[in-house]
Each structure stands twice: as structure tokens, then as C-alpha cells.
Amino acid sequence: MSGKHVLALSGGVGGAKLAAGLAAVLAPEDLTVVVNTADDFEHLGLTICPDIDSVTYALAGLNDAQRGWGVKDETWQAMAMLGALGEADWFNLGDRDLGMHIARSWRLREGESLSSVTARLTRELGIVTAIVPMSDAPVRTQVRTAEGWLDFQRYFVAEQCRPVATAIRFKGVPGAPPSPRFAEALAREDLAAIVVCPSNPYLSVDPILAVDGVREALAGRKVPLVAVSPLVGRAALKGPLAKLLGELGQEVGNGAIADHYGDLLDHLIIDTADADDAEGLRARGLCVTVTGTVMCDADDRERLARVALSAARIETG
């Protein structure tokens, strides 16, 4: 194979870990990490991009491994003041994290694109891998519940995913073109593989697939598409995936993940705890790798990255 460029699609925390692993084992010029922006929202006048920030903090080594989200060595003083001022405090913003939101928000307001702002801020943090928003146009996830359509962060953070979800939609698509570097990565002559990181298929990966032309581009791919399942022991490590699958009438298992991606998927990497799923997946013509997918440290992340690249027949050093 001539090409060796890898296009990774990622949501937040789980995806960010594999993205960090890929960034550690691939040369910077061989990787483009495209990140979901449908969780982004405007809050207190700031544009907050939770998944871009999770990937950024993970690649910069700034992520809080204990808490599982946000920046390490974080404090919460601005939020306490905002609370004292009677402002909304349902979305907890750390002080260091706020530095990021302030920088991004004012540059966006000055007219810079999200792609350009993201490239600038990640470069300043010393990140050499391209972290790319899926689109520079706003796309916003909404979840239908008995109370009506809820904006994603309202559902996810304020309501803590308690309402039963009956549908999911992405405001802004069609109509949101891929960001310039996403479009460029999809069209690369030397594209060698697409890796779908272990993120929620409905909430984190679907928005990326819903960007104008992306599903079609992936359907016409000439390279393997390898996904790492976000399930471990028929549950999500974090987030509402298992609950969502049930509410959307799916069995909680890798069969549902495979169903969901359908023809886009060539190879699914599943956790050893779900080894039982392998036979059924193979029976439907999928390649399957069974391995430990829980990433607790850098070694785990790099090992799983190598497994994913190997599944895509990419050689790593």
C-alpha cells in the first residue's frame, strides 16, 4: 500500500484517549483527528467545544485522568463567583478550562473560523498533530424526550441523561460542509485508513457522518474503516450509550454497534469482556479483533492504537 495517512474520527473522553494513542505512535503528518462539534454550545457568552477540548487536553497531556474530564490541577473560582452573581452554574467550568473558552470565543467573535482557532490554540499548547473540527458551521445535537427536544448539554449535563430519549437530531445538517482539513483528509491520495475512536455512535460519531458528503465519501472509501467499540462488558465506560441503546430499541451489544455503522464498517475491535459477540459479528462478514479496550494510561492508549492500526494494515514502528 502506498499511502499511510490515517483519518481518525473522535468524540470526547474515550475517543480522545485513542486519539492520544494514535498521536503517540504515528508521525504528525500521518494523522488527522477529526472531532465532533455537535456537542458544542454557547453558554454565558462563551463557545464551549467539549470534544475538541477533550482531545486537545489529552494530546497536550493536560487532561485530568482522575476526574475523567477537563484539565488537571483545575480550580473552580470563576464558577463560584458566577454562582454568587446568580448566573447559571449547572455547567461546571474550571478556571483553566475557562482560559481556553475565553481565547476561543473571542477569536471566533473576531471572525476566525473554528478550524483556524483550533489549529492556533492546539499549536500554542505544543500539539503537533492536526486536531480538526468536523465542520466550521455550527451543528448542534438535540435529544427528543417527553419534555420535547432538549439541547444536548441540557440533556447531558443539566438533566444528567435522565429523560428517556426517543430520537436524536442534528440541527445544522444538511448545510454544514466538512472543515477544510477534514475535506482534504477525505480526499487524500495517501489515505490509508479510517479509525473510528471508541465514542458514542449516536451522539459523537453520527454527527461527523452527518456532515455534508461525509457518509457518501466514507461509503466510497478505498481504505479499511476500523472502529473501536465503546462498549465494555455490554456497558459504556462513561456516558449514556447503554441507556440510549435500550431507549432506542436496540440490544446493548456490539451487534447494535455493527448494525448502526452497517456497510461503513470493515473491522470492529471489541473488548475481551464482550468476546462472545465476536462469532456473530464475523458471521455477518465483519473482521473482528478482541482485545482489552480500557485505556488507563499511555501504554494502554498506545497499545490499542497499534491494534487499531494493525487491523487497518498500517505498519507502525
Next chain:
Amino acid sequence: MSGKHVLALSGGVGGAKLAAGLAAVLAPEDLTVVVNTADDFEHLGLTICPDIDSVTYALAGLNDAQRGWGVKDETWQAMAMLGALGEADWFNLGDRDLGMHIARSWRLREGESLSSVTARLTRELGIVTAIVPMSDAPVRTQVRTAEGWLDFQRYFVAEQCRPVATAIRFKGVPGAPPSPRFAEALAREDLAAIVVCPSNPYLSVDPILAVDGVREALAGRKVPLVAVSPLVGRAALKGPLAKLLGELGQEVGNGAIADHYGDLLDHLIIDTADADDAEGLRARGLCVTVTGTVMCDADDRERLARVALSAARIETG
């Protein structure tokens, strides 16, 4: 005298101390504190109002007495992140302070007036005294130096007042009407006194006087105007007043303060260290009180407030 309402005009730190003293000795309904907003500026997408915040923090008991500005128990994590992201870090913004700027900025952007936002946020902090911006229209101080006209915070913070100032101007006036509550206070039937707090006459009080119609209203006053001199021992306790007076061709002394206010001034309160100035001031027909004007604690602030009110013939309990 029938009225007993006091209108105080204040800049930042020194003025804020006397404003806190006045708020401590007067019933809330008997005091309106009008604050300079010509130091306000837009920075990193936030609207920062240093003088309103100094007065607010002083009245809420949140001011940092040691440092002399900003909020007590402050941290600087967001600023460190902004620095790491390559953003301007010449204006130091604490985390708690940022909570204030974020709340104000987003509400202003939503279309609320500065008066309304200030009323809301000060009320939330438990302040019962009216803290009122001089105008809801933006007025911005600029200082002329050999490098041209500098925006105030550029001169004051980034350049630390080092350039020689040859002139001062206020962008936005004429054209900036007094805020509704300032206009109301000026027109009150029961207005009994105007107190000019110990703030820089050129940089903090002049902008208030430059608001549309204010100088005329004060010239036509029927009540005493009492000013507390910001000089102590022919120097300013804080800020560039002494340097400015020299550069603008004035002697550094209370004569220059009296010259500057001219017919607007009825009574000047000067520090014991400048007792020598009293004779000359009295010779030009001014009432003068000589007293300690350095305010180190609440007792000092309340004592000086009582002296100022007494000079204005207002009885306090």
C-alpha cells in the same frame, strides 16, 4: 434642609474606599454612587469595568485590601492558561474577577444596559446601595503620549504610566447621556450634597463631569459639593496623579486640585500632611477641612465619610 440624599462620584480604588464608608453610614435610599466608566475596555472579548468592580468589591467586602485592587482570595489559573495559549496577558485577570467579567459581558451582549447589569450583579452580591455607571454609552479615556493617543489601559497597565502624558481625552463625549439613575439623582428634589471621592481628577472624575449635561447640572447645583483630595503629602497614594500633574504643567498640590474643579468646588478635604495648603485654599474662598484621609480599614472609611458628610452639613447617626 429638607433633603438628605447624597450623590457620590467615584473612580476606582481610593474612591471605592470612601464610597464604602458612605454606604456604611448612610441608609441605602440616601446614597447614589456614580462611577467612572471611561477606564472600561474590551479585552479578550470581555467588557471590563475596573472602577465599577472596585466599588462593587469594596461595598461587598470582597476587595483585596493587601494587594489594593481586585478580589480577595484570588487565583490566576485562567490567565495562566490564556498565556499558554499565546493570548495577551498584559492585563492580569483573576479567576474570581473573571466570573464578574463573564457575567457582565454576556448580559451586555444580550442587550442589557450597563446600568441594568450593574444593578443586577451588585444586588446578587448583597449590596443594597445603588452603584450606578456614569453612562450606559461607552466613553473611553485616551492619553496622548509621544507614541500618539494610547487607550487608557494600554497607558495605565501595559505601559505602567511610563510615557509622558501631554493630553487626555474621552472618546464618546459629547454624545454619552448620564445613565438613568445618575440623571435621576442629579434632578432629585431631596438632593442634599455631592461628594467627590478621592479619585484622580483628570482620569476618574473628569470623565463623569464630561457626560452630557453633568458639568452644567453641577454648576447649577443648589447643594454643597465636597471633594476629598486624592493627594497625601503632595503625592497620590496610588496611581499616576502626581506624575500627570507635573506633565500637564501643574504644581503637585491641592491648589492644582482646586484650580481643576474651579467653581464646582465648595469644600475641599485635604490630608493633615498637606495642612500647609489650607491657607491658600481658604484665601480663594474655599471651605477646607484638614484631616487624615488615608483609609486603611472600615473605621477609617466611615470616619472620613462622616467628615465629608459633615462638611456638606448632612447629619449622620
